[in-house]
């Protein structure tokens with residue numbers, strides 16, 4: 001049974017058009033209690049998330065639909081929850097719906113619905129810690145119960161306990177209680193060693209028996225565990241032998257465990273790709289195909305390469321181990337040169353170069369020609385970044401098919417007339433959903449359209465954001481000029497149209513994607529922005545100016 005459908009590494013995708021919703025999907029929407037919209041930030045604030053399985057979508061328009069959901073729900077409005085089927089109308093202008101996209105589905109959509117149905121009417125007792133709406137939904141999709149909300153709460157409680165221990169040690173120190181350090185040696189140390197083993201076992205069980213995490217996620221969890229405990233002990237040992245070992249040092253080590261280790265974990269999350277993949281060693285050249293992502297050790301350096309051309313040499317051996325390969329890769333930065341995407345020929349010898357192939361079989365990928373063509377477009381790029389733009393990210397970008405492209409009917413921005421006549425939502429009728437969806441970096445020229453909101457580095461690390469009103473292609477693929485309407489100046493700011501000469505191989509540009517349901521049409525956004533040129537800018541910040549141009553005014557619906 002495949003184990004790669006894991007809640008820990010699934011993608012959370014904001015629904016932009018109701019035709020993204022399909023039967024059998026695991027969706028999330030905010031819990032209604034305490035829900036509000038923070039106008040300043042333009043975000044919907046929620047305290048908890050509700051999980052459900054879609055049984056049927058009765059689409060009314062691009063922005064509204066009646067959803068038949070199976071979930072833990074209380075239809076009577078009291079606190080008694082049961083697994084039930086409900087039909088409510090949902091509206092994207094108020095309901096912030098997310099689809100959980102698993103790397104690989106273990107069950108077909110109809111099987112997921114069947115599983116969900118089978119729980120209906122059964123004597124299933126709701127328990128916020130062991131069997132809540134998230135447990136139910138993951139059980140239907142992954143096969144076992146799992147709840148990230150509960151996991152996160154548990155982790156907060158664990159860290160709180162350690163914090164209380166630190167405080168207690170400090171208080172004992174204030175009362176000059178000598179010998180408290182003995183507590184650390186005789187209680188805390190053995191306890192933490194036991195705890196480390198317990199946690200390690202816990203994750204391995206999750207992988208082996210419960211099958212709630214995939215192998216790649218297991219490795220990441222173990223890596224975090226090892227760094228947390230091993231570095232804490234190293235620090236403790238250094239302190240013990242180089243300084244006098246007192247309880248002050250214990251509290252320092254605990255503080256390190258609490259604060260520094262969390263920072264290390266955050267950096268690890270940024271450094272290690274969000275798509276953890278398995279790599280398989282390549283024993284035969286014929287196993288490599290064009291468009292594959294391979295990793296190899298060549299002349300002392302490690303590379304992740306997108307294969308664009310391959311010629312194998314038949315040798316005396318049964319298996320072919322030698323060949324010529326050309327590929328595109330992000331060359332890591334050296335002391336005096338920045339990282340560059342380049343194409344190079346390699347004389348491959350499988351016995352020497354430690355070649356592995358990244359396993360994409362479970363993923364939706366572009367066709368091999370398309371992968372090579374996509375990579376080709378970025379040759380010459382010099383925007384290497386430790387956190388977001390390394391060799392493997394580049395390969396993923398070329399290989400992965402974005403969610404947008406895999407819906408059969410595709411989706412576009414909702415049609416204006418449908419937004420005007422939206423039916424109200426049953427769940428949160430008066431709370432506007434978040435305006436912004438995400439900020440993404442433009443990788444190729446095709447990523448930027450007229451009417452987009454772009455953020456460009458203007459001076460040092462300062463950025464300018466504005467609305468693209470015109471684009472003129474240049475002589476080369478990634479070189480073009482664009483006219484951007486933006487707010488200029490600090491005190492007496494004026495709206496200006498600024499022409500940017502862009503070379504995407506060196507210039508970093510981010511696109512701010514606002515939810516189409518809250519925006520005017522692209523044409524209207526451009527028109528509104530153009531009208532303001534050379535006028536005094538009434539808004540204090542660039543974001544507010546942009547919102548003034550593109551976001552429709554909000555009319556809350558009347559509640560009956």
Ligand SMILES: [Zn+2]
Pocket residue numbers: 004005006007008009010213214215216217218
């Ligand atoms: Zn996973």
